Amino acid sequence: MTTVPDLGASAPAPSAPTAKPDHRGSWIPSGGMISTRFMELRKRRGLMIALIVVIVGIPTVFLAIRLLLHAFAPHTYGPAGGSAIYGALVSGVLYVFGFIMAATLGATAGSADLSEGMFRHLVVTGRSRLALYAARIPAGLAIIVPLVAVGFTIVCAVCVFAAPTTLSYQGVNVPVGLSSAGLQTWAADHSDEVICNFGIRIEPSTPNAAALNEVLNSTPCGNGPGAPGIGKQPPGVQGQSPPSQAQISQAARLIAGMNYSDYARQFLYPSTALMIKSGLWLELEVVIGFAVGLGLGSLIGQRTVAVVMMIVLEVVLTPILSRARIPHLSNLQRAVVGLATAHLSPGGLPVLGGGGGGPGGAGGNPGLLPESTTVAVCVIVAWLVGWTVLGAWRMMTRDA
């Protein structure tokens, strides 16, 4: 028997229904939702400390130590900054750890509501689940993007302002920024150092090859460990008359000319263009890391598992798949996002960990699996869109 109760059926409502529409069913999150989500993430003290330590702290401490060492013992320890240090910190620290930390933040944003029981409260508000998911994207990026910018700015500042004053090229201190003629003039004045240290490749087509060989054979370099010369001969052969100073200077000019294209790529500190490109490239990397972490965290509902998977992807799988030649699976390898971002790395950046673009960008690294820029961009877009769709789909269909 079911009796329909007749209690208070005509009782008045506490207040009239909301007069203003609040677009609760819209997939677009409100500004308030984004700002409170930002607050929720920012208040995670442990996570924020980890982010700051890794993204800002490690480069800062490393550079601070180098600054101090150079200040107290400048002859023993070189300048703190410079192009090489810049490349190492950008490619070795900010690129790899930036991705991992962004993924950690994303995985936290994607799974915290669920694991901490807040998801149910949010669903009961009637707000679109898609909007709940979408609010996390700008909120998370508002944390990780500026943080990477801060770390990167510190690296740039130190590398530029504490750069060496002379360029060490092939072990020889060379003035920076010389033209081809300028380098040859300088080489004529430092002929012994140039002949003994600069790279030399003599081919049959090389002009004045015979005279050059004669000078090389007569110059007493010693072939020490610091002499990388190619085709260099032992010290002067008995019975030959020593070359004149003019011949030696001419040989030095020739050798300088051979090395100019390589020399021209050397800088005391990164150029403005390189820094801008590197900064944008790093931000792209952390955006990808965050989006993938968010999608994965939302998909599996757990932070730890998602973070471990992202670390394995970045530190283990990407380097292997970027360089291995697996027959018939090249296209699958190209679908790895780390390889795609490495191919977009700015020229002049050595990529040490997460995939590697190498000097001159990806094209300059013969070890990297070849991939066109178009394919790389498509792979990145596919990862961004794919993981976002997956995470949003799971959020919409998940039991709360």
Added chain:
Amino acid sequence: MTIATLSAPSDKQAAENQWAVETHGLTKRFGENVAVNGVELLVPRGCAFGYLGPNGAGKTTLIRVLLGLTQADAGTMFLLGQQVPRHRDKALARVGAIVDEPRFHGHLTGRQNLRILAAAREPEARDRIGPSLERVGILHRADDKVAKYSMGMRQRLGVAACLIGDPQLLILDEPMNGLDPAGMQDMREMILSLVAEGRTVVLSSHLLDEVERTCDAVAIVDRGSVVRQGPISELLAGASLALEVECSDPDRARALISATTIGTVEGAEVSAEPTGLGVTLPAGTGRDVVAEVNRVLVEGGISVYRLQVVQASLESWFLQVTSRLGSP
């Protein structure tokens, strides 16, 4: 799932609908297990409605289905006159709910947690945070981290989270859990005050005494189905009549009663106890029977010291209903 192709009723139409909750044939399965089995539920507006059932009866599952936390497999349902899940956003805009144990972000304060929830609601919800915290009695701890809250305080915060939406309908799943006696008293008074304001409160609880003291009407759910629903007074009127008789020689008294027509009525039970008799009579038994019991005992030489009609409680009625259903 059957989805009616109705357009969204206007706010006025929805407000005029007399039912706060209305379900028809609502079914939810988990594999072979039917957690909610064709539930027909009608909860009138402006009352406190108890939703009772033994553990595993499907109480929480029904609430989760109603709130869109999980999808139904069949049936139709309306909240405040709005069909869900079709017009879920409109319906839930005026609904507040606690489902299971209320949990929040432990690293945030109570106020910050409410700010997150208010941001997902209408803009006015943010202004209600302070009053809601004050109403549930945790305003003084609003800026402490939730990780430091007791279970009872989290329950109160859960109710405050409901109130920031200025709800017409509150669905509270075991809101007394974790509360001390004073907290339970506060919660009871708050529920009654919410009802007095014209709101509807659906209270799922295993504390039958609390439900009896708080609610106007109840529904009993067992094995996924609603088996009884209605105003408590009407339901209890259909419960069996119990008599407690304090007398001399209980064994002889039992024999006397059993030998009369009273003892042979279907559903009647007479038991001898150390201090007297316990007599249970079927529902609908008239008051004359009480006088008849007294007469038979006195005429049989039994000294009657006390004879009392025991009012059926919700608990005894609940046990009657569920045990009858549970019997093969």
